[in-house]
Each structure stands twice: as C-alpha cells, then as structure tokens.
Amino acid sequence: MCNATQNAACYGALRGPVSLQLMRNTTGHQLSLRYNDIAVFKFRNSKSVFYEEFNTPSVLQRWQFVPDNGTMIINPAERRDAGTYRVLITEEATGREVEHTVQLTIEAPVSSVDLSISSSANGERSVMCSSNGDSPQYSWSLDGRPLGETDADLSSDNQTLLLRGDVTGQLTCSVRNHVSSTHTTRLMELCSGGISPVFISVWLAEIIILTSLLVGGYYLYIRNRTSHTPDERKDQDVELTLTSTSRRRRRTPEEVQMQ
Numbered sequence: 001m002c003n004a005t006q007n008a009a010c011y012g013a014l015r016g017p018v019s020l021q022l023m024r025n026t027t028g029h030q031l032s033l034r035y036n037d038i039a040v041f042k043f044r045n046s047k048s049v050f051y052e053e054f055n056t057p058s059v060l061q062r063w064q065f066v067p068d069n070g071t072m073i074i075n076p077a078e079r080r081d082a083g084t085y086r087v088l089i090t091e092e093a094t095g096r097e098v099e100h101t102v103q104l105t106i107e108a109p110v111s112s113v114d115l116s117i118s119s120s121a122n123g124e125r126s127v128m129c130s131s132n133g134d135s136p137q138y139s140w141s142l143d144g145r146p147l148g149e150t151d152a153d154l155s156s157d158n159q160t161l162l163l164r165g166d167v168t169g170q171l172t173c174s175v176r177n178h179v180s181s182t183h184t185t186r187l188m189e190l191c192s193g194g195i196s197p198v199f200i201s202v203w204l205a206e207i208i209i210l211t212s213l214l215v216g217g218y219y220l221y222i223r224n225r226t227s228h229t230p231d232e233r234k235d236q237d238v239e240l241t242l243t244s245t246s247r248r249r250r251r252t253p254e255e256v257q258m259q
Helices: 197-249 253-258
Strands: 008-013 018-021 029-035 038-044 047-050 063-066 071-074 083-091 097-107 111-119 125-132 137-142 152-154 160-163 169-176 181-188
Touching: 008 018, 018 097, 038 063, 111 169, 111 181, 125 169, 125 181
Parallel strands: 008 097
Antiparallel strands: 018 071, 029 038, 029 083, 038 047, 063 071, 083 097, 111 125, 125 160, 137 169, 152 160, 169 181
C-alpha cells in the first residue's frame, strides 16, 4: 500500500493490485479525486459516485474505494492508470479543504533473468545479465558477497561485467525495480579455451630447457671437431710423405740411368 495521504510518488505493478491510501479517516469528511484534471469520483455521506468516463463497467470492475481506511484499490492495474492524481479533502463541519498530489507510475515486474557468458581466446569472460520488465536495476555478488573491483570491471549500467583472470565461484545477478525483484545464479569456472598461467609457465620452461640442450650440444660438437682436426691433418701429411718416398724407391735401373 502506498501512503498517498500527502504529496507522494507511488508505484504499482502492471496487472497487479495497486492500493492508494488517500486519507486515514473518512468520518465527517468528503473526498474528491481527479485524474489528470478529469473528475474520477467523489465520496460523500459514506457513498462513492464515479463520474463520466470512469462510470463504466470496465472501470468499476477494477476501481474500488474502501471508506473504512480511505483507500483506493485498482485491480488489475493497467498502463493507462498511470498519471497525476489530485486529492481534495473537505472537512464537513468547517468547510476546510486540504489538497495534495499523487504521482502514480505503473511498471511491469522484472522476470526471466538470464546470464549470457562469452569467453575470449585469452580466457577473459564477459557476462551479461538481462531480464524482462520496466526500469530494471542490476547488482552482482560472488559467493554471497558484493562483487568488488578486484573481481571484475562493470559497465556503467551494471548490466555487463568482465571477470578478471582466475576469478571463479557462484556469480549472482540480482534485478529489481520499484515493484518487484528477482535473481539468478551461475557457477563461474575458467574458460576451457583459455590458457592458464601454470600451463604457460611450464611451456616456457620446456622451451628454455630445450634451447639450452640444443646450444650445449652444438657447442660440444664444435669443440670436439676442432680438437681432432690438427691430428687428422698431421696423419695425412705423414701418409703423403711415406707414399712419395715409396714411389721414389721403386724406380727402375733404367729410369735411374736415363736421369
């Protein structure tokens, strides 16, 4: 119930009941209600009389004034019921009048909350919360505590967030407006397509070890080859000398005589 006994802003759920308490005590008082400067009804001598376009079956089936507590009930509320209402209360004994204004807004309740999750190649997770209803307001929690700046980056409307690195847990999106509230929860895990820091560290270590082995092996190969080359050349020179000497010793007497 909205306290409309003075200037007030009231909210009602679409297709739900709306209760506006226009006054607390109707005894000895008259009450007139106008909607956007159109006369709605007048209460006098414990009787309510509706005027013109409000005096129709479609309106009378939804609108009811309860004298016991001075409350106007609209059920079910429709979009067209939203607007500015002027309440005029007259004290019968003195004729003193008191007037106040009630601004009524009709909103569709929030419902069908859904989380849409997408993952990038580097493992970042973007989460968007969506819902039906008018003027939804979004808030987030992780494992029962409010989501902090160290957990995620939030968009300006709080509807989308970007989870940081290795943040996991029960992520809850709560949605509310002036007439209702609801929420949904999803278990957030690391993206299967992302590369974990541990994997990257192991991968880099393997590359460093393999590179070191290749460089060390190449160095040993070069050093071993260099250390053996002088001896091999010396052996080749000895062999060439022996071969030349042998050939000279095998000359025939005729060759010697010719010289």
